[in-house]
Amino acid sequence: MADVRLTDVAKAYGEIKVLAGINLHIREGELVVFVGPSGCGKSTLLRMIAGLERISAGTLEIDGRVVNDVPPAQRGIAMVFQSYALYPHMSVRDNMAFALKIAGKSRAEIDRAVEDAARKLQLSPYLDRLPKALSGGQRQRVAIGRAIVRDPKVYLFDEPLSNLDAALRVATRIEIAQLKESMPGTTMVYVTHDQVEAMTLASRIVVLAGGGISQVGTPLELYERPENEFVAQFIGSPAMNLLAGRIEETGAETVVRLDSGGVARAAVPTRAADRGMAVNVGVRPEDLAPTGAAEALYEGRVDILEALGEVTVLHFERRGEAPAVLAKLPGIHAGLRRQVVRLGALPAKVQVFAGGRSLHHRDAVAAG
Amino acid sequence: MEQLFWAAFTMVAGVFGCVLYFWASNFLLDAAWPPRGPRAGANITRANAIRPWLFLFPALAVLVIYLVYPVFNSMWLSLHDSTGRRFVGAANWGWLVEDAKFRESMRNNLLWLVVVPAAATLFGLAAAALTDRLRWGNLAKSLIFMPMAISFIGAAVIWKFIYDYRAEGQEQIGLLNAIVVASGGAPAAWITVPFWNNFFLMAILVWIQTGFAMVILSAALRGIPEETIEAAILDGAGPWQVFWKIKVPQIWGTIAVVWTTVTILVLKVFDIVLAMTNGQWGSQVLANLMFDWMFRGFDYGRASSVAMVIMLLVTPIMVWNIRNARAEMR
Numbered sequence: 001m002a003d004v005r006l007t008d009v010a011k012a013y014g015e016i017k018v019l020a021g022i023n024l025h026i027r028e029g030e031l032v033v034f035v036g037p038s039g040c041g042k043s044t045l046l047r048m049i050a051g052l053e054r055i056s057a058g059t060l061e062i063d064g065r066v067v068n069d070v071p072p073a074q075r076g077i078a079m080v081f082q083s084y085a086l087y088p089h090m091s092v093r094d095n096m097a098f099a100l101k102i103a104g105k106s107r108a109e110i111d112r113a114v115e116d117a118a119r120k121l122q123l124s125p126y127l128d129r130l131p132k133a134l135s136g137g138q139r140q141r142v143a144i145g146r147a148i149v150r151d152p153k154v155y156l157f158d159e160p161l162s163n164l165d166a167a168l169r170v171a172t173r174i175e176i177a178q179l180k181e182s183m184p185g186t187t188m189v190y191v192t193h194d195q196v197e198a199m200t201l202a203s204r205i206v207v208l209a210g211g212g213i214s215q216v217g218t219p220l221e222l223y224e225r226p227e228n229e230f231v232a233q234f235i236g237s238p239a240m241n242l243l244a245g246r247i248e249e250t251g252a253e254t255v256v257r258l259d260s261g262g263v264a265r266a267a268v269p270t271r272a273a274d275r276g277m278a279v280n281v282g283v284r285p286e287d288l289a290p291t292g293a294a295e296a297l298y299e300g301r302v303d304i305l306e307a308l309g310e311v312t313v314l315h316f317e318r319r320g321e322a323p324a325v326l327a328k329l330p331g332i333h334a335g336l337r338r339q340v341v342r343l344g345a346l347p348a349k350v351q352v353f354a355g356g357r358s359l360h361h362r363d364a365v366a367a368g
Numbered sequence: 369m370e371q372l373f374w375a376a377f378t379m380v381a382g383v384f385g386c387v388l389y390f391w392a393s394n395f396l397l398d399a400a401w402p403p404r405g406p407r408a409g410a411n412i413t414r415a416n417a418i419r420p421w422l423f424l425f426p427a428l429a430v431l432v433i434y435l436v437y438p439v440f441n442s443m444w445l446s447l448h449d450s451t452g453r454r455f456v457g458a459a460n461w462g463w464l465v466e467d468a469k470f471r472e473s474m475r476n477n478l479l480w481l482v483v484v485p486a487a488a489t490l491f492g493l494a495a496a497a498l499t500d501r502l503r504w505g506n507l508a509k510s511l512i513f514m515p516m517a518i519s520f521i522g523a524a525v526i527w528k529f530i531y532d533y534r535a536e537g538q539e540q541i542g543l544l545n546a547i548v549v550a551s552g553g554a555p556a557a558w559i560t561v562p563f564w565n566n567f568f569l570m571a572i573l574v575w576i577q578t579g580f581a582m583v584i585l586s587a588a589l590r591g592i593p594e595e596t597i598e599a600a601i602l603d604g605a606g607p608w609q610v611f612w613k614i615k616v617p618q619i620w621g622t623i624a625v626v627w628t629t630v631t632i633l634v635l636k637v638f639d640i641v642l643a644m645t646n647g648q649w650g651s652q653v654l655a656n657l658m659f660d661w662m663f664r665g666f667d668y669g670r671a672s673s674v675a676m677v678i679m680l681l682v683t684p685i686m687v688w689n690i691r692n693a694r695a696e697m698r
Contacts, residue, residue, distance in 0.1 A: 050602060051602075052598050052601070052602070072601055072602045073601070073602060073603065073604030073605075074604075077602070078602065079598075079599070079602050081595045081598070081599060082595075083593065083595050084595075085593065085595030085596050085598065085599040086596070086599075087596055087599070087600070087614060087617075087618075088596070088618060089617040089618055089620070090617075098600070098603050098605075098613075099602075099603035099604055102603055102604040102605050102609060103604055146599075146603075150603070
């Protein structure tokens with residue numbers, strides 16, 4: 001039960017800088033998810049917290065104590081690996097008991113801890129089996145059990161569901177959510193590249209990109225108010241549409257004339273000086289809807305139509321180099337294939353980015 | 369010059385003989401059941417059932433002539449007298465039980481059996497573990513592995529110099545005696561010291577086999593998933609505990625294979641003893657005893673019965689070894 005504070009943390013392998021200027025405070029009881037494209041350093045950051053990688057610069061505090069040079073086992077953390085990392089020659093019981101045996105705990109204490117964890121994870125019938133006699137989901141539960149018995153201050157999960165098949169992934173994800181629910185004071189750090197896991201599990205998400213933190217926020221903050229184009233496009237599927245244009249009217253509501261011919265109204269406040277500024281308008285495919293109004297945000301011919309039953313995804317014909325605009329409409333719209341469709345969006349759902357950064361957050365940055 | 373010619377001729381004839389055999393036999397097979405015509409399908413099936421045996425035949429034939437036949441012939445000879453003609457029943461076996469030199473050989477073989485595989489595997493494991501994370505580890509590994517490239521006789525000659533003895537007062541050219549004298553001791557003829565000389569001979573085989581054990585175990589150690597080691601470190605295990613509780617148990621199968629492979633080699637140890645002591649001063653071993661009776665005593669019966677004893681000792685270990693190796697591969 002502790003908080004984790006990273007201050008100006010950096011990681012470099014020789015000349016190559018992987019991470020720099022990481023400032024993050026993970027509060028007690030939070031489940032923080034690190035997401036980002038592959039190679040962004042999210043696993044490296046987790047391994048630095050675990051103590052498996054040296055911290056090149058900055059400080060890492062767990063529970064108020066600087067632990068940069070504290071060996072992993074004494075940091076009060078436990079880690080669950082993507083590959084489970086179970087000891088193949090030990091039974092489930094011994095796998096879970098290993099850390100306690102090393103710590104010199106009494107036999108009774110070990111048995112109690114192992115059996116409690118096994119009961120919590122429905123592993124009691126399998127305690128005497130070897131890992132190879134377990135299914136993937138059971139193995140992952142043993143890995144989690146191995147973390148639980150140590151009663152750590154901070155749990156670290158490194159893509160724990162990546163090796164499971166789709167159905168099991170959903171089931172195990174819910175188990176992890178329940179586990180978190182049953183231990184409200186526990187701090188967890190979770191690395192994944194799967195944004196569904198991130199959105200469903202996280203109290204807060206940390207988006208990592210380009211060797212630094214792109215944005216930190218609750219899942220819905222990231223979804224509704226992305227700070228920059230990277231986060232806007234990384235969170236949400238399909239990715240947010242970005243349309244280039246120039247600001248035409250400023251004020252509490254900003255009007256942007258788009259290069260593709262449409263007009264976007266965004267509930268983003270702008271200053272008079274912003275008139276004529278080149279911006280990108282961001283609007284999520286699910287926020288676009290057919291409109292009969294004279295003023296449309298986008299008009300185009302449907303190139304590809306993906307009917308998923310629950311929703312219909314429209315891919316519009318590309319114009320020049322710009323990526324295709326996508327719209328996600330609820331329900332079935334099979335008749336729209338090859339048709340010209342006019343789309344509009346609620347101003348509250350429209351983002352405006354200048355130089356890659358959201359104008360929503362411009363003043364916040366200037367003030368803070 | 370003539371020898372060179374014949375050597376080259378043998379090689380060429382051997383290679384082309386093989387090519388000719390495989391080409392001709394397959395040609396004949398296809399001629400007998402041609403893969404065309406109205407019965408093409410049936411013919412192909414039949415030819416394919418026979419074809420593997422064409423390829424296996426040479427190897428099987430050589431195995432039978434040089435391996436299977438000698439086993440039965442040895443069995444037969446061990447029941448006959450020194451000339452191999454007169455049947456003597458179990459007389460050779462009775463002699464074996466009574467013979468002091470045989471008992472000495474059995475005792476020495478047992479000593480070799482206990483010491484050499486254990487020492488070679490242990491040193492190999494230590495070398496593999498220690499060199500794995502060193503920058504100059506590969507150099508160290510090649511140095512440790514190098515004795516593997518030396519024949520047993522060559523190794524014995526090298527170690528003869530190490531154990532070499534010159535009378536006191538003379539300059540010692542043997543490394544061991546030089547060290548002993550330099551540190552104030554008296555030189556000794558090491559390989560003539562009964563009982564202990566066995567261990568001096570064993571050192572040679574350990575020196576050779578450590579490299580083998582190291583290479584195999586090093587590969588096995590590298591095959592251990594890195595995460596299990598990291599998990600153990602997070603669980604609080606120190607380097608010593610990681611090695612003995614996480615790494616060694618995971619490569620246990622490989623250790624067993626290395627151990628038994630060296631064991632089989634040890635049971636057949638011959639060259640080193642022949643070259644170093646020829647079984648004198650209480651250092652006789654079974655293989656050298658067999659050689660002595662065969663080529664010095666010209667007693668086919670006794671030599672064969674010693675050979676049978678060696679085979680009986682090796683076979684069970686061999687079976688176990690192969691099973692283990694197979695299990696490893698799975």
